[in-house]
Amino acid sequence: MSFSPNWQVLSLSLLLVGGTALAEAPPKTTPAANHVARQRPGHAAIASANFHATEAGLEVLAKGGNAFDAAVAVAATLSVVEPESSGIGGGFMAVLHRAKDNHDVFIDARETAPAAVDSKDYVNADGSPNRDTALKGPLSAGIPGEPAGLVLIARRYGRLSLQQSLAPAIRIARDGFKVDARLHGAIAGEQKDLQRWPASAAKYLQDGKPPAEDSLWRDPDQARTLESIAAHGNDGFYRGETADKLVAAVKAAGGNWTLADLASYKAMERTPISVDYRGYRIVTAPPPSSGGVAIAEILNILSGFDLSKMGQVQRVHFIVEAMRRAFRDHNDYLGDPDFVKMPLDMLLSPFYADGLRQGILPDKATPSSMLPRAEAHEPGMHTTHFSIIDADGNMAAVTSTVNYTMGSTFVAAGTGVLLNDEMDDFALVPNKPNVYGLLGSVANAPAAGKRMLSSMSPSIVIGADRTAVIGSPGGSTIITQVLEGILHFIDGESAQQIAAHKRFHHQYMPDEVMVEDGTFDPATSAALTKMGYTLKQHESWGFMNVVTWDRKTNKLDAASDPRRPSGLGKVQ
Template sequence: MKHPLNWRVTLLALLVSSSAAFADSRPATAPAAATAPHVITQRPGHAGIASANFHATDAGLEVLAKGGNAFDAAIAVASTLSIVEPESSGIGGGFMAVLHRASDGKDVFIDARETAPAAVNTKDYLNKDGTPNRDTALNGPLSAGIPGEPAGLAWLSKHYGKLPLKDALTPAIRLAREGFQPDGRLINAITERQDDIKRWPASTAKYLPEGKPPVAGQVWRDPDQARTLEILGEQGADGFYRGEVGKKLVDAVRAAGGNWTAKDLESYQIKERTPITVDYRGYRVVTAPPASSGGVAVAEILNILSGYDLTKLDDAHRTHLVIEAMRRAFRDHNDYLGDPDFVKMPLDMLLSPYYAAGLRMTILADKATPSSMLPASIAVDPGMHTTHFSVIDKGGNIASITLTVNYTMGSTFVAAGTGVLLNDEMDDFALVPNKPNVYGLLGSAANAPEPGKRMLSSMTPSIVFGADRVGVIGSPGGSTIITQVLEGILAFMDGKDAQGVAAQKRFHHQYMPDRVDVEPGAFDPATADALTRMGHTLKERSPWGYMNVVTWDLKTNKLDAASDPRRESGLGKVQ
């Protein structure tokens, strides 16, 4: 029905009044559990892992077979992905994780996001005319934040694992030494970035050993990274951030024009934070808090949608409401969010059902809201360069972990003698306020770079708890991560199994540009026509994201693991 209120005036009033109670921004350095722990008394008795590469899935299962738990398996999966999938993640990058410990029902968020070096200077990312310098933001050592993944793996082992860290890293070290055959996606990534790779001698030696990308069937070894992982396993986080490896990292970065110092590495700290929780349709979603923007956006969207009975709507009107909720959540994403240790954010407001109710009043039942009616901006296409894996072990411990080096092959800069490919996460800061990053996301002063600050992320690892089912969901995909995870959660709540959730056709709206990106086949012609008549601009784009899902049916006590069929099926395994 037509809404009787002047929705533009209502929305303006809501935005002006958004100086509501601000969330506590003090650092959460101690473990912090979510409210109302999810204590599940039964145990599955078997395990499931879904990752983006069969070597990584097998590494996790190997560690479980040796007596490790889900968190040891997570270390094995992540470190193996660093070897076989460097285009998406690695120990030169970072990760965000939502964990569930079965023994006490504790849910916790591990923030192993990269941080800005102390000498960060926004002038390094500007051209002489004041426009963004995309080269320094995306390529070479100036684009790299201080890595968080090695510290995160050591933290998982010390605080949550059962095995010594070196045992959990053994499969990755062995694979790096003995060699593996790069898959087509890695070969294509190296081919795509080879001109940038050639700018750095150690990168060329590693990724273009004969002056050209590897070919299918070629065995590729990574002895330098194997040695770095060995030192990490023997010495813990200090083995990466101090001593031999730390010195090589700093020396390589500074020799190539970067600004890291030994103190930057030595000062890096893991943060344990309270996850965001939101109840929707009888399920509880446990997801990522800032410095991720994803959990806030997912919670805000679900809160908006909670005012509708989507099951009674046709596909077009249901999709219309989801798009409108996405639009509003991404507007807030751009304006408010950043590192909680540096900025105050109105999380009480953004996560409030009352705020969601106010936003719901601005949505017309059969007409799109032009994004130009909200604060205007510009953006570009989102990207796909991250990875996610999901784990449930036989004891009911759960790990939902998303890892990244940002853009494809990160900075393309390898620190000589370490085998470590550095991230290019500095581009995830608002290096130039209200100018889009490589994924088209905008930012304000809340996400401006500062020494030691974490850049905002779209990573949205999530766990969904229901009365009869549990789902572990996450995906790569730049800014589309948030909407992919949202749609995966909705598909899970609709009763789809792990494969159905991973294969769910996708659509995406991120406020600006004002369009709906649509995967081919997502809408039937009638739905697409109805959405167009409502005022939505649809743009078909190739499939995106590589979701990895594990589900647990509590009634049958059966686990199901599935990888995204858009890439390669069969990567999710149950043991």
């Protein structure tokens, strides 16, 4: 999703930037951990969901910033121009790689439950989940993590001041940008709920209607909030005037936030998950993301097969069976690591994967009913992701979200902040599916200050000669999209090929293979059906953004998902 000169472009395919300051000849390489060479590409690549956001990142790089400064700029700009998917009222997860010392770190800026959280608020009288309180209005919103995460990245890993990195987003919010078709469609789709909240209607509706495509859009309240963060860091959001406004608005609408909830929020640095597969090291997200654990478990299972020598039917069969087992474990074990003791040593063990692999029949599907019983609905398709490699080889894979389209649809008056609806990502009613069809147990039950489980899977893939930064939105399909992208990258495909691939998905329950239209030919579909699979056709999903680096040729490549109809490719 992005803007071209005619303001109709919805996605960025490729942006590379070079120049005097960034194009120095790379130094001689020396061996590094895991066969990674300390080499600098001398130019930079950004793939994001919006043209304005990518340009903001490039602007910050041109000022002397690094990939981490650019990540702050891209995320903040997406908050302004892509509110349907992410924003400072939500949270993000990021895998960062610092080139100078080969340091990998995971930034956990996931939202947290307020102290007064009460599961009864999310249950109907008959015991079923109350989708309205879980998805709409202030009760659906966790304490936002994105502002604290951006401050952490800027201050610990960036080169520039927070004011410099946030300047593009502030300028765009203040001066305005033209509404694209996707933003218009998102507001139109959520119009009924936006009208429930006066500040939401005032921000997103003009004379009671969504803003027209190509009309100029300004967001002065969010510009002021971003200026407050730029000037005061965490105190500019979690304390003081902005915090007062957030809490007052939430309480006035029936929510339960307190000033203490905001003041106590902290973004966390965690150790990422690392798994080796076919000579590549995959660095990915740990809990409270479920994505990295699931990806690692799937790859460990698949390591016992030579997928490269298989036909499509057999390859898909083994991948789906590995997905099925990993999602089963996702539902049973995972949650916030600060609250839940998880058997990660077991789940990430190659020996555990060996045992799971033994249960896969070579020519038949394993019915999910043979594994612990559960129910689930259809997964959803939201969130945003961007990937960055800078001139020095620093990398950022960042997945950001407000959960469902337009989050809670609730704007806190006077702040311009559209709040998330991430409370639905808790197991509000154990063993009942959330909006993405994912199940949960007591491990992901809500509690004061607890972070809800996520599917976000920002990842970096490092081989002897090639590196990829990869991620995607897509609810529960994030995990399988990123997995399939990793497999395609290891098979030698380009960024454009990886982003364009047709996709399939299995998440244990419902016991069906979700298949993008055109993924399989009739013969393959028939063979999989004969093996016992139920194939469910879907239209396109996801919005993958990939950056690759071929260190042999020192070439960077970046691609955004071509499923957006007006994608843009550009090389500088």
